[in-house]
Amino acid sequence: MIYLSHFEFPGRETEYNFTMNQKRTCYDTVYPFLVLSEHQLRELDFEPVTILYGGNGSGKTTALNVIAEKLGLERDTLYNRTNFFEEYTRLCSCLGKETERGKRRIPRMPKGSRIITSDDVFDFMLNLRSINDGIDRKREELLDDYLDTKYSQFTMRSIEDYEQLKKVCSVRSNTQSKYIRRNLMDNVREHSNGESAFLYFTDKIKENGLYLLDEPENSLSPAKQQELLKFLEDSARFFGCQFIIATHSPFLLSMRGAKIYDMDEEVVDVKRWTELENVRTYYDFFKKYENEFQQFP
Numbered sequence: 264m265i266y267l268s269h270f271e272f273p274g275r276e277t278e279y280n281f282t283m284n285q286k287r288t289c290y291d292t293v294y295p296f297l298v299l300s301e302h303q304l305r306e307l308d309f310e311p312v313t314i315l316y317g318g319n320g321s322g323k324t325t326a327l328n329v330i331a332e333k334l335g336l337e338r339d340t341l342y343n344r345t346n347f348f349e350e351y352t353r354l355c356s357c358l359g360k361e362t363e364r365g366k367r368r369i370p371r372m373p374k375g376s377r378i379i380t381s382d383d384v385f386d387f388m389l390n391l392r393s394i395n396d397g398i399d400r401k402r403e404e405l406l407d408d409y410l411d412t413k414y415s416q417f418t419m420r421s422i423e424d425y426e427q428l429k430k431v432c433s434v435r436s437n438t439q440s441k442y443i444r445r446n447l448m449d450n451v452r453e454h455s456n457g458e459s460a461f462l463y464f465t466d467k468i469k470e471n472g473l474y475l476l477d478e479p480e481n482s483l484s485p486a487k488q489q490e491l492l493k494f495l496e497d498s499a500r501f502f503g504c505q506f507i508i509a510t511h512s513p514f515l516l517s518m519r520g521a522k523i524y525d526m527d528e529e530v531v532d533v534k535r536w537t538e539l540e541n542v543r544t545y546y547d548f549f550k551k552y553e554n555e556f557q558q559f560p
Contacts, residue, residue: 264503266372266473269358270307270330275300277354294345295329298322304531310522311499315509316539317526323509326526327378327475330507333357334369336475337377340386378475379467384482387463461487465494471503480512488514513542 273281278296299322307313307326315323328342333352359370460482468474480488492514498504499520508515516523516536525534536542549556 264471264499264505265309265311265360266376266505267309267330267334267357267370267507268360269309270333271356272299272305272326272329273351273354274305275303281350281354292345293347294343295325295351296347298325299329302526302529302531304526307524308522309505309507310520311504312495312506312508312518312521314516314518314521314523315507315526316511316516316523316534316541317509318511318541321526323526324380324477327477327507327509329355330357331378331475334372334376334473336372336473337375338380338383340380340382342380342382373472375469376473377467378477379464379479380477381479381481384460384463384479387459458487461491464491468494468498468504470498473505473507476506476508476510478510478512479508480510480515485514488512491515492518511541513545516542 273296278300281293281296302322304322304326315326317323328344329348329352330336331338332344332348333355334357357370359372464476464479479491483491495504495506495508495515496519499506508521510516513536516539518536521536523534523536523539525532525539527540537546
């Protein structure tokens with residue numbers, strides 16, 4: 264499914280005229296101006312899966328943030344949104360699946376469409392850890408409370424003691440583990456960081472939506488990256504999702520049918536994943552030690 268088919272960024276001349284006017288102001292940066300045009304990135308055409316490949320500073324994250332801002336997509340965490348973002352996105356234009364060329368109307372994206380960044384995933388893992396730490400502390404408190412209540416002498420003297428009576432009955436009619444389980448939920452998620460990160464993606468990505476993913480491989484092991492690859496492929500193929508992904512992970516770059524823009528080129532170009540420098544570096548490295556791998560099947 265294609266919800267966003269085309270996106271245009273301001274031309275170099277437009278950017279130059281704007282930045283020249285800003286030299287008389289107190290600002291020392293005009294970001295995101297002059298970032299994408301450095302590699303002559305003027306427009307992007309999208310497939311069900313489109314990948315922006317490039318190293319740090321190539322502008323792939325900037326492109327995602329600009330697209331998300333223009334479309335008004337949901338996001339969880341703040342980003343480097345300068346005073347010039349609004350002006351920059353005003354100069355951008357985009358086409359949806361039902362938008363005629365030449366129209367500057369912003370296409371309506373499906374409900375739930377969002378951008379997911381590394382900061383979103385990292386904050387999610389920190390929140391889980393904080394919640395689980397709190398549950399662990401509460402578990403210790405309940406254990407102490409169970410022992411104190413079980414071996415204490417209790418006499419009901421008034422109606423005000425009714426809640427304490429119920430507590431004493433609960434303690435005496437349950438084992439220690441049953442009492443704690445009844446009064447405390449299990450740890451929200453007892454997973455590794457990689458497992459928690461993967462769960463974040465599967466929780467946020469629903470059917471029939473546009474999703475912008477910024478370096479989703481962060482915090483994921485190679486095995487989990489391949490799990491995410493399969494999940495994204497299936498979501499695009501069977502569940503009506505469209506993805507625009509910024510990545511340099513060879514696993515994600517191998518996604519079937521993905522259109523890949525190489526943003527490390529002096530002029531941004533479309534390439535096959537096997538042509539990309541990062542992938543070739545991995546290939547050459549493992550090829551160099553091929554004999555050692557063959558010795559240990």
